[in-house]
Amino acid sequence: MTDKTWMREALHGHYAQSFTVDELLYDSETDHQRLRVFQNGTFGRMLTLDDVVQTTEGDNFIYHEMLTHVPILAHGAAKRVCIVGGGDGGMAREVLKHAGVEQVTMVEIDAGVVEFSKQYLPMLSQGAFEDERLDLVIADGAEFMKVTQGGYDVIIVDSTDPIGPGEVLFTDTFYGHAKRALAPGGVLVTQNGVPFLQGEELTNTMRAFQALFADATCYMATVPTYAGGPMAFGWGTDGAARSVTVKDLTERFASTGIACDYYTPEVHKAAFALPGYVLKLMP
Known part of the structure; x- marks a missing residue:
C-alpha cells in the first residue's frame, strides 16, 4: 500500500475517495484548470480536473448513455442536439449513434480538453470529433446559450461541478436561456x-426548472466513480416526452440498432422513480 501513488479527490467537505495512479500519462495546467490523465487498475484511464474525477475508461458508459439516450429516445424525433461541455467526446459519441440526429453542436470552453482527449482518451470519443454532423x-x-438562435430538440448540459468555469451553468439565467433555445x-x-452529498445543487436546479417547465424533475443512475450514491440528472420540458411507454421506447431503441451496456427502456422508465431522500430535496 505505501509504495503506491494515490490521487485523493476531496470534492466534498467531510468525505474523500482515492485512486491509485498506476501510470501518469498527462499532467498540465491550462488557462482554466489542471488536467491529468492516469492509468488505474480498476477503471483504466481516468481524467481529472483539479483532482476531481470527470470520466473514466471503465464506467463512462453509464453517465454518457443515460444523459443522451433518455432524452433522445423520449423525444422520439430529435434532429438537432446541443451539448454544453463534454470536451472528452463521450457525450458526442453516444448522441451521434442516433442516425436520425442530423446536427450536433458541442460547446466546450477549453480547447485543451478536446485536444488532449483526442490523444489520451480516444476510446471515449471513438471518432466523434471527425463526424461531419x-x-x-x-x-x-453560458455566453453561447445567451446568443444562440436555438431550435434544439435536446440540450445536454455535461458540466463540471458548480465550481470554477462550470459555476455559471447552474444559474437560473443560464437555464432560462437554455429553455429559449429549445424547439x-x-x-x-x-x-x-450526487444528491446524498450535493443536495443543495439539485434543489436549486429543480427550483429553477419548476419555474420554467411544465414537466420538471430528475432521474438517476449509479456511476461508481461519482461516489456517494446515485447521480441525479435534471429533466425539463414543456412536452410529453416523459410519458412515453416502455413499449414505444423498446420500439424506438430497437430501430436505432444501438448496443448499450447500461441503458435499456426499462431502466429508462425506472430511473424517474425517485427515493424518498431525493424527493425531500425537491422544492
Missing part, C-alpha cells in the same frame, strides 16, 4: 451531482 464550438457555454417539445437535461 458535429459542429465543435470553443466558447463559454417546441424539446428536452433539457443536466448533470446534477
Whole structure:
C-alpha cells in the first residue's frame, strides 16, 4: 500500500475517495484548470480536473448513455442536439449513434480538453470529433446559450461541478436561456451531482426548472466513480416526452440498432422513480 501513488479527490467537505495512479500519462495546467490523465487498475484511464474525477475508461458508459439516450429516445424525433461541455467526446459519441440526429453542436470552453482527449482518451470519443454532423464550438457555454438562435430538440448540459468555469451553468439565467433555445417539445437535461452529498445543487436546479417547465424533475443512475450514491440528472420540458411507454421506447431503441451496456427502456422508465431522500430535496 505505501509504495503506491494515490490521487485523493476531496470534492466534498467531510468525505474523500482515492485512486491509485498506476501510470501518469498527462499532467498540465491550462488557462482554466489542471488536467491529468492516469492509468488505474480498476477503471483504466481516468481524467481529472483539479483532482476531481470527470470520466473514466471503465464506467463512462453509464453517465454518457443515460444523459443522451433518455432524452433522445423520449423525444422520439430529435434532429438537432446541443451539448454544453463534454470536451472528452463521450457525450458526442453516444448522441451521434442516433442516425436520425442530423446536427450536433458541442460547446466546450477549453480547447485543451478536446485536444488532449483526442490523444489520451480516444476510446471515449471513438471518432466523434471527425463526424461531419458535429459542429465543435470553443466558447463559454453560458455566453453561447445567451446568443444562440436555438431550435434544439435536446440540450445536454455535461458540466463540471458548480465550481470554477462550470459555476455559471447552474444559474437560473443560464437555464432560462437554455429553455429559449429549445424547439417546441424539446428536452433539457443536466448533470446534477450526487444528491446524498450535493443536495443543495439539485434543489436549486429543480427550483429553477419548476419555474420554467411544465414537466420538471430528475432521474438517476449509479456511476461508481461519482461516489456517494446515485447521480441525479435534471429533466425539463414543456412536452410529453416523459410519458412515453416502455413499449414505444423498446420500439424506438430497437430501430436505432444501438448496443448499450447500461441503458435499456426499462431502466429508462425506472430511473424517474425517485427515493424518498431525493424527493425531500425537491422544492
